[in-house]
Amino acid sequence: MTDRPIEQQLRAWYAVQVPVTEGAPSALRAGVVAIPRDVVVRPVQLGGQRRLALLAAAVLATIIGGWLLGGIGHQPTPSPSPTKTAGPTAPPTPIDTTSQTQQAPAGIFAAVRMARAVSDTVAWAATPDGLYRTPDAGQTWQAVQPLGWALPADAAFVDAETAYVPLEDGVTIAVTHDAGQTWTSRSVPVDAGAGLASFSFNSAASGYVTFYDPAHYDKPDGTGLLVFGTSDGGATWVGPAHGLQPAFKNKMPKVSAAHGSPFLVSTAAQTEGQPFENWFYTSEDGGATWARLPFPSGALAPKNDLKAVGAIMRGPDGHLLVAPDLEGASEAQVVYRNGDEPSSWSELAQAPSSSSASVQFVSATTWVVTTFGAPSTIESTTDSGTHWRAIDSSLVFQTRNVTWASTETGIAWSTCPAFVSNSCSGSGTGAVFITTDGGKTWRATR
Amino acid sequence: MRKSLEVSVADRRRIGDEQADDRAAAFTRLAERHLDASYRLARAILRDPGEAQDATHDAYVQAWRKWSTLRDPDRFGAWFDRILVNTCRNRLQRSTRWQARDISSEVVAAHGDPFGQTLDRDVIGVALRTLSPDHQIVVALRYYLDLPVDGIAARLGIPPGTVQSRLHYAIERLQGAIDSADRPGGSR
Numbered sequence: 011m012t013d014r015p016i017e018q019q020l021r022a023w024y025a026v027q028v029p030v031t032e033g034a035p036s037a038l039r040a041g042v043v044a045i046p047r048d049v050v051v052r053p054v055q056l057g058g059q060r061r062l063a064l065l066a067a068a069v070l071a072t073i074i075g076g077w078l079l080g081g082i083g084h085q086p087t088p089s090p091s092p093t094k095t096a097g098p099t100a101p102p103t104p105i106d107t108t109s110q111t112q113q114a115p116a117g118i119f120a121a122v123r124m125a126r127a128v129s130d131t132v133a134w135a136a137t138p139d140g141l142y143r144t145p146d147a148g149q150t151w152q153a154v155q156p157l158g159w160a161l162p163a164d165a166a167f168v169d170a171e172t173a174y175v176p177l178e179d180g181v182t183i184a185v186t187h188d189a190g191q192t193w194t195s196r197s198v199p200v201d202a203g204a205g206l207a208s209f210s211f212n213s214a215a216s217g218y219v220t221f222y223d224p225a226h227y228d229k230p231d232g233t234g235l236l237v238f239g240t241s242d243g244g245a246t247w248v249g250p251a252h253g254l255q256p257a258f259k260n261k262m263p264k265v266s267a268a269h270g271s272p273f274l275v276s277t278a279a280q281t282e283g284q285p286f287e288n289w290f291y292t293s294e295d296g297g298a299t300w301a302r303l304p305f306p307s308g309a310l311a312p313k314n315d316l317k318a319v320g321a322i323m324r325g326p327d328g329h330l331l332v333a334p335d336l337e338g339a340s341e342a343q344v345v346y347r348n349g350d351e352p353s354s355w356s357e358l359a360q361a362p363s364s365s366s367a368s369v370q371f372v373s374a375t376t377w378v379v380t381t382f383g384a385p386s387t388i389e390s391t392t393d394s395g396t397h398w399r400a401i402d403s404s405l406v407f408q409t410r411n412v413t414w415a416s417t418e419t420g421i422a423w424s425t426c427p428a429f430v431s432n433s434c435s436g437s438g439t440g441a442v443f444i445t446t447d448g449g450k451t452w453r454a455t456r
Numbered sequence: 457m458r459k460s461l462e463v464s465v466a467d468r469r470r471i472g473d474e475q476a477d478d479r480a481a482a483f484t485r486l487a488e489r490h491l492d493a494s495y496r497l498a499r500a501i502l503r504d505p506g507e508a509q510d511a512t513h514d515a516y517v518q519a520w521r522k523w524s525t526l527r528d529p530d531r532f533g534a535w536f537d538r539i540l541v542n543t544c545r546n547r548l549q550r551s552t553r554w555q556a557r558d559i560s561s562e563v564v565a566a567h568g569d570p571f572g573q574t575l576d577r578d579v580i581g582v583a584l585r586t587l588s589p590d591h592q593i594v595v596a597l598r599y600y601l602d603l604p605v606d607g608i609a610a611r612l613g614i615p616p617g618t619v620q621s622r623l624h625y626a627i628e629r630l631q632g633a634i635d636s637a638d639r640p641g642g643s644r
């Protein structure tokens with residue numbers, strides 16, 4: 011069968027982009043050869059209990075039928091459904107209760123992939139080799155990963171004691187409520203081919219894990235999602251609810267979540283010359299239902315310019331707060347408040363700098379803005395933007411690899427040794443930095 | 457008798473050590489043999505050298521952890537490709553919203569560009585980004601690795617019909633994206 015022109019173009023494109031003469035970089039080769047020496051393989055003890063958990067979850071799902079969210083449809087709804095409690099508790103089947111806490115060796119963050127500060131002293135960081143936790147703002151780190159650890163696509167580091175991570179089979183969710191001293195795991199009844207989309211949590215006990223449905227992926231009506239909910243700290247997961255991530259013409263086939271946040275968000279991409287689809291979808295129930303909202307528009311957020319949801323949270327009065335990422339004439343960081351009508355937005359506050367930046371809502375009233383480029387500044391407010399504090403950062407930020415537990419304590423990670431940028435991704439010289447003075451000084455750790 | 461038992465224990469321990477050494481050596485040998493091709497496949501799927509390096513490394517770490525499940529070393533290539541493809545899929549799925557910015561910023565303006573072929577490639581690169589991770593993967597396996605549908609199905613552990621369907625919709629979408637770029641006001 012003769013190739014169509016587009017198929018010929020694809021073959022030619024790949025031949026040019028990835029020539030057969032291209033070899034693996036020497037740093038990668040050295041890293042791969044060192045794997046048997048550097049990576050300790052522990053026996054995975056999941057077999058029988060995992061099957062039991064799968065069976066229990068399947069039976070539970072059958073019994074519960076309509077499941078915890080009730081009335082979950084395949085169409086986006088005007089407003090998110092409130093979170094309901096999970097069904098009956100499954101028989102306790104704790105596993106992986108072996109304490110693996112140990113002092114972490116130096117150099118552990120050479121391949122760091124994600125990190126999150128959750129209090130003024132505690133932070134979590136993940137690498138392909140393990141999950142690490144510091145109880146003292148980076149002075150010391152302990153390896154606390156569960157058996158079966160594999161670098162996850164997403165993890166929920168909810169607070170100082172609680173973390174949810176998928177294990178390497180992709181369908182078992184491990185949770186710790188004691189800072190990694192012990193872990194328990196539950197398998198959820200999805201195919202191993204279902205991609206993990208995201209975690210979204212309201213609290214240490216209540217939240218969702220969302221998978222892409224491989225049987226309904228990227229269809230014209232949207233991407234299928236398989237949603238499981240827990241209200242008992244991961245002891246039981248109920249589901250799946252079949253959610254539908256609505257489709258865009260210029261679709262980003264993914265959902266994103268702010269770590270530790272109950273929100274999932276879906277926005278459009280943009281094709282040159284085409285107007286931006288000026289709305290976004292958000293879900294507070296793991297993607298089972300979605301609310302469609304227009305992006306705020308105005309002088310600082312032109313309607314046809316590409317936008318994303320940089321941060322989202324419910325304010326003290328229950329109304330949504332959104333800080334859009336803007337790609338247009340202005341990159342000023344503005345926080346908007348949703349009105350009584352979903353389509354109405356009002357400007358609540360504007361950060362002092364006008365440079366590109368990342369906004370994080372630490373709480374409904376405490377926000378931190380990290381600006382990109384040299385010099386970077388850390389701007390923070392504790393009163394919803396009425397007053398701002400600006401601090402010159404000793405680190406220059408180029409990416410969003412920074413999270414804040416408070417206006418004082420933040421953690422940043424990089425695959426480069428002294429520059430928070432992804433430009434040397436794969437070099438294996440990454441580092442984690444922690445500040446406890448609002449970003450004035452950052453200390454490289456391990 | 458006791459002496460022979462001690463010898464036996466010592467022998468078993470030595471054999472165990474040798475087996476561990478052999479295991480590491482076998483992994484390293486196969487990894488080195490496949491590394492270039494693995495990296496190129498990751499490059500084709502992810503289209504970013506740094507991402508491809510990270511994905512390839514992570515996949516080999518996973519392969520080492522799952523080494524005991526590989527029964528036939530002759531099947532290492534297909535076995536490892538599946539791990540690598542899954543790793544790449546995860547990276548595509550967790551890629552940040554920065555990709556949304558990249559889509560528009562990487563479109564090449566056509567003004568006076570005499571190198572039409574180069575432009576076509578840029579348009580294809582941009583169009584590929586609009587595909588879902590699963591569609592990007594089947595396209596790379598088909599048009600980069602030149603695998604037949606059955607071969608892709610075997611690599612991914614999905615039915616051939618699903619592969620056909622994904623290829624069909626991926627090509628349709630790519631064609632649509634390229635046609636859109638060709639229209640006045642499009643990206644070229």
